[in-house]
Amino acid sequence: MGSLTRGQLFVYSLLVTSTVHAQSWQVQLDLSTTQLQEHIDTLVPMGFRPAMISAHETPGGPRFQTAWVNDGLTNWGWISGVNSADYGSFSTAQAGLGRRPVCVSAYGNFPNELYAAVWVNDGVTQWQAMRQMSNADYTTQLSTLSGGGFRPYWVSATGTGANTRYAALWIGDGRTKCEQHNSNSSQFAQTITNYRFSGCRLLCSSGSGAAASPFFAGVWVVWEHPPWESFHEQTLSELQTTASAYLAQGFRPSFINAYEMAAGTRYTSAWEQIPQPSVFTITGQAVPQLAAFDTAVQNFMTARHVPNGVLAVTKNGRLVLARGYTYGPSGWPITRCNAPFRMASLTKTLTAIGVMKLVENGVIGIDQPIRTILDTSAWVDPRINNVTVRHLLQHWGGWNNIAYDPMYHDFEISTALGVPLPTTPQTIFNFMATQPLNFDPGSQFYYSIFGYCVLGLVIEAATGEPYESWMRNHVFLPVQGRSFHTADSLLGFQYPGEPPYWDSYQRSSPCVMGPSAPAITPIQYGGWNIRSLMSTAGQVSSAIDYARVIAAFDTPASSPLLTQPTIDLMWSRPPGIPANANSWYACGWLIQPLGTTGLVRGSGTGQTNGTATWFMRRPDGINWVAMFNSNGALGVPSMSDMGDVIDGAANSITNWPAHDLFPNYALPDAGTFVNVLLGIDTDPIHIEVSDANFDGVADARDVGPYMRQALP
Secondary structure (H helix, E strand, O other), rough: OOOOOOEEOOOOOOEEEEEOOHHHHHEEEEOOEEEEEHHHHHHHHOOOOOEEEEEEEOEEEEEEEEEEEEEEOOOOEEEEOOOOHHHHHHHHHHHHHOOEEEEEEOOOOOOEEEEEEEEOOOOOOEEEEEEEEOHHHHHHHHHHHHHHOEEEEEEEEOOOOHHHEEEEEEEEEEEEEEEEEEHHHHHHHHHHHHHHHHOEOOOOOOEEEEOOEEEEEEEEEEEOOOOEEEEEEHHHHHHHHHHHHHOOOOOOEEEEEEEOOOEEEEEEEEEEEOOOOEEEEOOOOOOOOHHHHHHHHHHHHHOOOOOOOEEEEEEEEEEEEEEEEEOOOOOOOOOOOEEEEOOOOOHHHHHHHHHHHHOOOOOOOOOOOOOOOHOOOOOOOOHHHOOOOHHHHHHOOOOOOOOOHHHHHHHHHHHHHHHOOOOOHHHHHHHOOOOOOOOOOOOOOOOOOHHHHHHHHHHHHHHHHHHHHHHHHHHHHHHOOOOEEEEOOOOOOOOOOOOOEEEEOOEEOOOOOOOOOEEEEEEEHHHOOOOOOOOHOOOEEEHHHHHHHHHHOOOHOOOOOOOOHHHHHOOOOOOOOOOOOEEEEOOOOOOEEEEOOOOOEEEEEEOOOOOOEEEEOOOOOEEEEEOOOOOOOOOOOOOOOHHHHHHHHHHOOOOOOOOOOOHEEEEEEEHHHHHHHHHOOOOOOOOOOOOOOOOOOOOHHHHHHHHOOOOO
């Protein structure tokens, strides 16, 4: 049970309660030091425990902020209003009970400062606590403890000038930390913005110093985050409004600290969403013989906290499994098995197929210099004249994706060329004309996103058609696929049924989509321009339709897309790759030869903010495509082993069904499609989210943004 020391009495001036799954939170602000007992007498018998306490000095004496939670944990202790020596003794006693401090607040002037703190026994044993540290001491401890695998999770600053002292808590979990201290208000505000852009969540911040010019300290962590928000330099009234609103929305306070400014008391706080239980919802026809796939995907998503995903599995050209997986709390959007997903770099494989189709038809040559297709006269590096179509397809074009990737430098490109945002593939091509190549074309392999951007321009120049429509008509339609479209960056402009994209770090970013777009946006919704990634990572497709394309290569001799010689060329080992290589990046495919059998496995992967995708084409007739709306985070198992997970499930199947589900997901007529968008058809499971007609009439984009949410 909690401990009460020195008889500090609190009453609360604000009481707001959040109840989420039987967990209640209460917050009290601006409390005096004479009224605690009434508060204790009320809340402790109700099962509440203190989760946070902070204090600050005012001309009228110390004032306190507290947060209480009713979560069933009874092994806790707290203290307030004690000097450094008494705090040290109490802390030692708490450690002897297996408890660790979860917060500490130093207030008043060193060396006569006082302390308030809360301890809990939550099983964490690797922690450190320091107090009475000067700026130099704190800097030293940050470096020393970081080298030992510790990161700060709480900081409290008090005092002024040379008498500024820090109390801080560290935890030894090896997570990456960010930290800033001894910053003025404007510097600290910029740090908050910069760190949030980098995926750092603010855990605690504290103000101290003279009221005319306070200084700030803060600690962050780079980790998977719940939705969160922070506020700074709020008045008491503004904080009360914030607390009421966020508690009502199911958030809890991460911290609340106050400090004195010339204009009066100001508050800094952060709020995080209270976790809610996630449950699985699976759509699509269940196939008992293939239950191993469901188990594998559910285990994969659970371990990595992935909210939405789809899986399509084919066997000998038949769609045998199509499933949509949703792992989220009540109310989270349900994923249909035929939902369109951003496909990230799986777009490259489709672009390569489109280019090879032009090669097969004699429209372009695989070793044709791109200068004969595109206007390269403005390029400053003459080596551009040596770049061929094959070089681009196989990532030997002269650009090092590690050294410089222009695809995510929209602001720089806009400024350099004096053109408005958003960028386009042609804008990026024009910018790269001013830059040198990184190496001689054909001399070495380097993965290049930009190279596939150029291939999209090659397709448009060679065909006279927009990339999207030409690819849809010549790569997807021959296999009855219709969900292929160029994606949209901004939130609210996705296709019907497209999932919400989830960035585990909850990052924000300056928006690159131009003056009509929000200035700041979630990174996955405008932090980069997916439309300028058109032919390299800018498309959406359902896993089912992508599986149609991959299944078209099950029997190369009768493929509806390419002939056997062209397929062999597409999968062939690039010049410069050793003859004994066990894998290589061919033309848009990662190829793995299976010994001396002449058979190959073809695969592809894609990852970007809020997206992770894979496909596998196996020579035993088994193919699969998986797409997810999260690319994972530090501290959770890697997303990169998806191939092994699904292949393992496939290898365990001994009784494959004979059915073919592809006809269940055939293209509806225009009337049916429009009815679905209007909500007239209440069962959209068997409706492709795509164009209504081959000519694009009633396309989802043409219907308008207000209908994009029509499909569940």
